[in-house]
Amino acid sequence: MKIAVCVKHAVDETELKVDAGGNPQLKGAPAKMSTFDKNAVEEALRLKAAHQGEVVILTIGTTEAKKTMKEALAMGADRGVLVSSDPMAMDTLRTAQLLAAALKKGGPYDVVLCSEGSSDMYSGLVPPMVGEILGLPYVGYARKIEVSGQSAKVERALEDSVEVVEAPMPLVVSVVSEINEPRYPTLIQIMQAGKKPMEELSPEALLPGAGQSASLVRGMKAQAMARKRVVFEGPPEETAKKLVEALAAEGVLPR
Amino acid sequence: MSVKVWAFSESPSVANEVASSASTIARAAGGTFTVVGLDDSGPLLAGEEKVVLKADTRLSTSPEAAADVLARLAKEANPDVILVGSTRDGKEIASRIAVKLGRPCVSEVFGAALVGETLQGKRNVFAGKLVAEVVLPLPCVVAVKVGTTSALPASAGKAEEKVMGSVPSKTKLVEMREKQKGTVDLKGAKLIVAAGRGVKKKEDLAIVSELAAALEGAVGCSRPLSADMGWLPEEHHIGLTGVTVHPDLYIAVGISGQLQHVAGIKDSKVIAAVNTDKSAPMFEASDYGIVGDLYAVLPAMLREIKARRQ
Numbered sequence: 001m002k003i004a005v006c007v008k009h010a011v012d013e014t015e016l017k018v019d020a021g022g023n024p025q026l027k028g029a030p031a032k033m034s035t036f037d038k039n040a041v042e043e044a045l046r047l048k049a050a051h052q053g054e055v056v057i058l059t060i061g062t063t064e065a066k067k068t069m070k071e072a073l074a075m076g077a078d079r080g081v082l083v084s085s086d087p088m089a090m091d092t093l094r095t096a097q098l099l100a101a102a103l104k105k106g107g108p109y110d111v112v113l114c115s116e117g118s119s120d121m122y123s124g125l126v127p128p129m130v131g132e133i134l135g136l137p138y139v140g141y142a143r144k145i146e147v148s149g150q151s152a153k154v155e156r157a158l159e160d161s162v163e164v165v166e167a168p169m170p171l172v173v174s175v176v177s178e179i180n181e182p183r184y185p186t187l188i189q190i191m192q193a194g195k196k197p198m199e200e201l202s203p204e205a206l207l208p209g210a211g212q213s214a215s216l217v218r219g220m221k222a223q224a225m226a227r228k229r230v231v232f233e234g235p236p237e238e239t240a241k242k243l244v245e246a247l248a249a250e251g252v253l254p255r
Numbered sequence: 256m257s258v259k260v261w262a263f264s265e266s267p268s269v270a271n272e273v274a275s276s277a278s279t280i281a282r283a284a285g286g287t288f289t290v291v292g293l294d295d296s297g298p299l300l301a302g303e304e305k306v307v308l309k310a311d312t313r314l315s316t317s318p319e320a321a322a323d324v325l326a327r328l329a330k331e332a333n334p335d336v337i338l339v340g341s342t343r344d345g346k347e348i349a350s351r352i353a354v355k356l357g358r359p360c361v362s363e364v365f366g367a368a369l370v371g372e373t374l375q376g377k378r379n380v381f382a383g384k385l386v387a388e389v390v391l392p393l394p395c396v397v398a399v400k401v402g403t404t405s406a407l408p409a410s411a412g413k414a415e416e417k418v419m420g421s422v423p424s425k426t427k428l429v430e431m432r433e434k435q436k437g438t439v440d441l442k443g444a445k446l447i448v449a450a451g452r453g454v455k456k457k458e459d460l461a462i463v464s465e466l467a468a469a470l471e472g473a474v475g476c477s478r479p480l481s482a483d484m485g486w487l488p489e490e491h492h493i494g495l496t497g498v499t500v501h502p503d504l505y506i507a508v509g510i511s512g513q514l515q516h517v518a519g520i521k522d523s524k525v526i527a528a529v530n531t532d533k534s535a536p537m538f539e540a541s542d543y544g545i546v547g548d549l550y551a552v553l554p555a556m557l558r559e560i561k562a563r564r565q
Contacts (some may be wrong), residue, residue, distance in 0.1 A: 013381040128350035137425035164430035215359035215391040228542040239545040241557035252504035
């Protein structure tokens with residue numbers, strides 16, 4: 001079984017600094033593998049363990065993204081494909097077109113795995129777009145995947161229901177974080193990851209003459225979080241009294 | 256040129272919200288809006304102009320089929336803006352239409368408006384730490400964030416029916432079960448007490464429920480308690496990947512305050528927190544906080560609340 005996992009090297013939202021004017025300091029901000037992508041890599045490794053085959057990591061990113069690639073390889077993936085371009089300069093449709101082109105070039109893959117959304121932009125649009133562009137069955141928000149023969153049975157976690165869907169392979173699946181607990185690579189795995197093959201592709205070679213992104217992010221600002229941040233410390237009876245009094249004064253307690 | 260806006264959702268409850276966004280956008284620009292629905296997903300209520308799509312195949316449970324019929328109709332009618340509810344299935348439908356029609360698409364958008372030949376709106380990024388301003392040229396597809404507008408009231412107008420024939424699907428739905436459902440409606444709750452990892456055992460949730468009951472509020476939780484520990488059904492999970500809430504009072508009990516959790520409570524009027532760790536990020540996102548052990552603080556709060564009633 002040949003499995004591709006689409007991952008993203010994303011600025012770590014917890015480390016992202018914002019200046020006094022509310023402007024994010026994105027340049028040089030610490031970045032990591034997008035949170036839920038680890039679940040997609042883990043699921044690919046589990047499928048490989050059960051059915052043999054190969055796990056290929058695909059990412060669109062700058063040289064920096066090799067860090068995320070190495071992490072996925074250290075987890076146990078076999079090789080990587082890096083499309084050298086800045087994902088932040090692309091809209092969802094262009095991203096999906098580029099990923100689809102790279103999947104076509106390196107394929108056919110039996111299963112293409114993605115996470116439900118990236119931890120930076122959290123659009124959740126690219127995985128279904130990839131499925132649609134490739135003309136493959138797409139199953140979103142998987143919390144369980146069972147493969148037997150040439151088909152997959154997938155449990156989808158929706159807002160109010162759980163659906164069980166069957167689809168023939170090859171297919172594209174996006175996973176939710178409940179699906180598994182991602183493994184931590186060992187020190188030896190981390191050291192060996194650098195020796196695994198990593199291919200670099202140019203976006204122009206994949207999508208000759210493809211247009212620019214149509215939609216764009218014009219600016220990003222910090223959310224105004226005008227909270228009072230009054231903190232009470234002391235014996236529980238005292239602090240509880242102060243809090244209840246403060247909440248009553250705000251008029252938010254039932255009368 | 257008068258701008259044409261479509262409002263669609265496969266979910267009837269969300270559809271009226273999307274219709275409300277469409278109405279706001281269209282009215283401000285002097286345009287018109289049409290509510291498009293699926294025959295098998297329930298009755299269409301809002302909007303004067305309505306179209307219901309009928310097919311031989313079930314549409315409401317197949318985003319692939321729904322996108323197919325919508326895109327076919329859009330090719331004929333050519334709306335400038337297609338608004339879709341940003342539910343999990345809705346985002347798939349929006350993505351597929353965007354590819355089929357070659358239109359740009361953005362999800363989880365709120366505050367959308369037409370500005371010249373573009374649609375502009377906002378969306379939360381970086382787990383709600385930042386708000387991004389997005390600009391899309393027309394024609395475009397936009398998935399509207401759920402819970403950001405009030406629903407458009409029902410109107411009597413009759414829907415026009417469009418028969419779309421059969422729609423092939425590459426996937427087969429073999430089973431569907433409603434999620435374990437309690438009686439909790441966090442989206443509409445005025446007061447919520449939410450529990451986090453500071454609660455040590457499932458049985459100890461009782462003290463959280465007791466406080467919620469005394470305050471006539473609902474019980475929520477952070478992600479680990481529903482997804483990892485399974486102590487509460489998923490409908491209690493508040494945060495980026497769970498429910499977004501906007502109560503008058505939100506009390507976070509033993510919740511550290513990860514960005515993903517705070518993203519779901521930003522629109523609360525007043526936020527209070529109880530946590531043993533003074534450096535917990537939850538205090539940054541709160542109006543009032545108590546540094547202390549919830550096992551001592553909650554009973555004390557209960558006594559205080561009861562004393563005030565007498």
